[in-house]
Amino acid sequence: MEWETVIGLEVHVQLATASKLFSGSSTRFGAEPNTQANVFDLALPGTLPVLNGKAVEMAVKFGLAVGAEIGHKSVFDRKNYFYPDSPKGYQTSQLEFPTVGKGSLTITLDDGTTKVIGITRAHLEEDAGKSLHEEFPTETGIDLNRAGTPLLEIVSEPELRSAKEAVAYLKKMHSLIVYLGISDGDMSQGSMRCDANVSVRPKGEAKFGTRAEIKNINSFRFVEKAINVEVARQIDILEDGGKVKQETRLYDADKNETRSMRSKEVANDYRYFPEPDLLPIVIDDAFISKIRATLPELPDVKALRFQTQYELSAYDATVLTNEFHTAAFFEEVVAACQDAKLSANWVMGDLQACLNKSELSIQKSPVSSTALAGMISRILDNTISSKIAKTVFVAMVAGEGSADSIIAAKGLKQITDTGAIELIVDAIIAANTKQVEQYRAGEEKVFAFFVGLVMKESRGKANPNQINLILKSKLTAK
């Protein structure tokens, strides 16, 4: 039987506010345990929450960016459960009236086609603290620094049909939140986390299968692997005539498997009810207009602009605009060197490869946009060939200085003197009469042999276009 995968994602985004959702404590990552937990974060008796307006602004900003309805009145609720890293014994969240309602996100698939994925809602809630097991052999430590950090939980419709689509959705989401400046998007620090609701059904069936929720998959790679392994597990069960259980499962990256969480942890009745310590958030049109005015150019719009303004292909424009800082870097390079196509090629090609290899973000690129533009300018004015440029670039990455100083120090300046190249060509033609005859007899592939020799003789510095022209004329001239 052919099976269809159905996936819905819940993405938790840590909002980049300076202080927590309901207390003035700092949200900075990595401080000593419990140094960023005040009397409210410790849930001391008598303390009360005060809403951080910045978090609301960020949620609304996100809502506008995905074309969502903004709740004019949103309400916080208490979600009750006991856990040591949940100091109040309830999490303050939004159930019935989230700040952000229905919207959508357009994703681009590998074949270049696009697909619109519905967003059900996005609501504000507070993060939990952390339980520390490792430092204490017989006890559990509690660190409440993270407790109360604002999260935006973004829930998608079950409209994703493969792990690849899920990854495309997450990448697009990641791109968006960084564009909007509402999160640093640093997945290694948990700034964006994901739960996946996964089910399968026979192809053509309208009804959804029973789903399993896979918790806390925190990298693009693990999302894809976790979903694929879960889909395989469910299909196995169904093909053996069994039934998938509705449950919460954890992905174990080491074993590449999902496994059931203990039912005790799952069978919670959260007993939601409206948070009486907070008033409803009332959002009027004036507030929405104010936030709308702060929206930056979003990836899709930027990609279209790149196509028209820089005459880039749809593919190049999309790749360059996926990531806010990459797009900004590219535009700096173009502004300095005035050649969009070459800039695009270098940013997407050698630079990206170098960054991937050293696992650096473009903000930490060893070659600045100005430096890269400087090098491209030398290609444009024929000081170096594109091939030599690769050597120059490697030296720049290694920190050997600007393109100009590297070209000078290594003597890489291209030979554009026609006379000098002609001398080399003449010598080579004289020394390789057999190949000259082959060429003249119609074996055109021998041409590359001559180009190679000229390059070798000029130590790569001869201008390739001039080599071609001179060789052609001399070889065909009898």
Place this chain on the structure above:
Amino acid sequence: MLNQGIADIARALVSGEYSSVEITQAYLDQIALHNGELNAFITVTPEQALAQAAAADQVRASGNAGVFTGVPIAHKDIFCTAGVRTSCGSRMLDNFIAPYNATVVEKLLNAGAVMLGKTNMDEFAMGSSNETSYYGPVKNPWNRTLVPGGSSGGSAAAVSGQLCPAATATDTGGSIRQPASFCGLTGIKPTYGRVSRWGMIAFASSLDQAGTLTRTAEDAAIMLGIMAGFDPKDSTSVDLPVPDYCAQLNKPLHGLRIGIPRQHFAQGLKPEVEIQIRAALHEFEKLGATIKEISLDNSHYSVAAYYVIAPAEASANLSRYDGVRFGYRCAKPVDLEDMYKRSRGEGFGAEVKRRIMIGTYALSAGYYDAYYIKAQKVRRLIKDDFVHAFTEVDVIMGPTSPHTAFPLGAKTKDPVAMYLEDIYTIAVNLAGLPGISIPAGTVNGLPVGLQIVGRDFDEAKLLNIAHMFQQATAWHLLTPGA
């Protein structure tokens, strides 16, 4: 000098009749002498009180004294006091030293008040007789075999028993007004949002409100004037200016329209209490007021709605007492669940556990709509009744309680009988309105309280009405054993 109130003491301090240290020491002596019997205080802070009094005397000497400078008071042990145990009447917080001051405490401190100590209360303010306290029941100074009312029974007994001239208190369903009624005091519960709840340990967040227990309406006006006001730390506090309550105390009552709800003069009200209340109402007529019977159609649902909403909120509010970060933790827990179960099982008393269970049940899947949502709808209807009534009358009056103080132990075996104690007061909390109870007579030598309910933020009017009544009568001057 111990039967004096805030205004009396303030005048004596100004005239130099005695110093703050002297009056403070006099109350500390009185507490040392009688607290063993009344059990009104959980914690007494003599060194701190005398230091504050000495500082207040210095402020006065330097010419910078305010009305409250050097006046000793007590705080209900529900208010967090920095460096001083804040138990909330519970074993759970027996070891809890608050690291910060409640806004109410801070404001009174800044006004120069001297804190004598922390008063006894029903555990987490859950009770109407002050018998659920981990620290034992409080005795009514009028008759020590009787309850003082609750949950602010310690504050009421302390003021009435002349262990302090005034005390802070809180009211979730009647916890200021009913003890005021039982102990012959003036007790005001302001409009919800009038006084900050920051640092006031939560029982039911949408109902809790801080107020005062004093000898007179004038004292209440002075004290509330300091406590009231918007607090950015409490999102439910209201950003409205605080009127000068004292300036309005003497307005004549001519033309005042008083509504009396027929439901508050029906079955269940002791006839001898009704006689006293009707006599008090007649007194208001003599002062120029008119009386009109009104109906609060849904008032008979108020106790039921309250005992869904208040426990529901409490069940979440009390989840933080888990033995993890502060408060009681059971000995040698074997694992997390054991720690939760035994810490909470041993740390909470029976009534608190009962209400946590009621609230948890009411919020559970499958019951939420039938209980919590329904109760909230009833709450709205109850509020609407008041809104409608206030189109016809300016204030609503009636008995605070159907009877006078009852014997210790009389209702501890019957929770429902105890819950019905607040039958006339609970609706006021559900509607968020201000209410005051003032002494309005006695039955067999025991005080009877008259409740006056006003429109939202009409505290000034309530205090004015209470004060004018007290100018015309002497019930508030009666003291136990006098």
